[in-house]
Amino acid sequence: MSVEQRRPTLIDVARLAQVAPSTASRALKESPRISEATRLRVAAAARGLGYQPNRVAQSLRAKTAPFVGIVVPDIGVTFYSRFVKGAQEVLQASGYQALVMNTEREAGHEEVALRTLEGHQVTGILLATSRPKSAEPHIPTVYFDSLADGRGLAQIALANDQGMELLVGHLAGHGHERIAYLGGPPIFTSGQERLAGFRAAAERHGVRRHAAYVEIADSSWSSDSAAAAMARLLALAETPTAVVASADTLAMGAIAACRAAGRRVPEDIALVAFDDPVFGPLVDPPVTALRRGDYELGREAAQLLLDGLNGEIMTPAVRLPVELVVRRSCGCP
């Protein structure tokens, strides 16, 4: 009466094909020194039983699982979900599964995530959360957005300073002299680089420096917290004439804050953003922003890891360029 619910194992296949398990294994693996007749018999048996190799057993024997951990701050954010998707594409093509972990931007979670991944014997890690000096995992790792030092197998990041130069240069080229920076807390390397890049670019373009012109939203990177920060900028006696938002969500919050305060963008205050927002061309006003190639970033990072696993890393530190997309929010004609 009881139906055999157990999934068929290699032993079952071997028994059906009248060979030893080791022979069955070799036959399925296309290894040499197996006669054609046996190979066919085993293949038929496997097909007949609907045999699927047990990856867990394979991993145990191989002492490494076909997994790559991807650690991101928040997969609910469009950029990271695209990053993950891009990475998944190239990883799957090489037989790896992605194990995605969210850190919620908390150091403790990152620590737990890395240890969990180690416990699962992952082959490699893509670490996109990049606190400057978290404990280094004992597993081949590609760092995203953290070129701090020579950690891991390789590092990849956006050209944060090139981006800031593009944004600030564009605004300065249109005569803006009071330019503010609206960013998230600079706990990640990219945040630090963007703020530093902003300052350097401002200096280069002779933009007046003003301590109050750097506003930091809270660690949620949410539009709401950016709106609050923007409101503080608007409350200044001498308000800036332009704002550089270091992320798309922040730019959206800034627009909302301007509307609430009755300031028009770009007529009263110009706005540019580092990240190109989803539906950016359709918001009012369309946002001038830097385009990033989210998927490419993930693909590139994954490829870097795969290369590294094969010992073929050529460039251990890659910078991906960004591109300025001019729309209406900067006040261009």
Next chain:
Amino acid sequence: MSVEQRRPTLIDVARLAQVAPSTASRALKESPRISEATRLRVAAAARGLGYQPNRVAQSLRAKTAPFVGIVVPDIGVTFYSRFVKGAQEVLQASGYQALVMNTEREAGHEEVALRTLEGHQVTGILLATSRPKSAEPHIPTVYFDSLADGRGLAQIALANDQGMELLVGHLAGHGHERIAYLGGPPIFTSGQERLAGFRAAAERHGVRRHAAYVEIADSSWSSDSAAAAMARLLALAETPTAVVASADTLAMGAIAACRAAGRRVPEDIALVAFDDPVFGPLVDPPVTALRRGDYELGREAAQLLLDGLNGEIMTPAVRLPVELVVRRSCGCP
């Protein structure tokens, strides 16, 4: 000279603590019949060595891995990435890791994904891709957006017809009589339900039926393809006065198409959408849409799976309500 790179195993811990491996295992598991002294000795040894249990070996022995597969059409889409995040939250709290697979909306990929997950001995599956009749996995599965029949452990879906009633009712209440439907190809159950729900609601509200008033974008569900479909609607001799878009990306494409054609929304043509778009309040015009609770959906689905694994499914088919958020695009005052 050679550094011991091998990660410490339970055997190492046992050796250091001068006990048998089985004793070490029990000591770490807080199982009874272990003296307090031994427990402490083992714990100290484990800590000293930085021992991390090998999950692969545990899984092999347990014949099931602490993984839950999550199969989605496209994690690059905001809704699914949030769904995944919500699910991950509750799964991790119960010690499961999420194994996310993209199907790219292709049946073949779904098949491969399911077999891969089985190979990895996952404990359960959240299937959010829901073709009406794909092969059923042999693993406890919660279906999202597919209440077709009594498959799997449980099913969860949005209240698609309630949503359509809200949208069509709202438009009809404002006097619209020529209402068009702009959807993606109805290959998934939710797409079919929305189209059917639209038709039923239109009938109920006495909206004139017109074959040309149903336009289907291509399977990419992209804004661009929606724009093309919208352009076809605008080219009609008697254009509709209102459009119901069955997804946020489609609504965005529709707005873009209207702009390109010089039609104003909502003055010339009203627009409502099933999904609340990211940054929806900021697009021009702000879109009247249904809000879904993306994260909650994922959380709920995961909880349903966990309950099912414990044999405590109360309601095998859950419908999550949606909520109408009225903004400007529908032409309300």
Next chain:
DNA sequence: GCCGACTGCGCCAACGTTTGCACAGCCTGA
């Protein structure tokens, strides 16, 4: 003072797969 119960621990098998090694049969060449 003896028997039974209980406590604390070790032995061993098992999970499913892979692979080094051994071995049997056959063929070739001297």
Next chain:
DNA sequence: TCAGGCTGTGCAAACGTTGGCGCAGTCGGC
């Protein structure tokens, strides 16, 4: 005729963990 090589297959160990079972020692009750 026999050594040596080649071909095809099987045996067994190993990966790290767990849990059933058994065993030695102690303790308590009669």
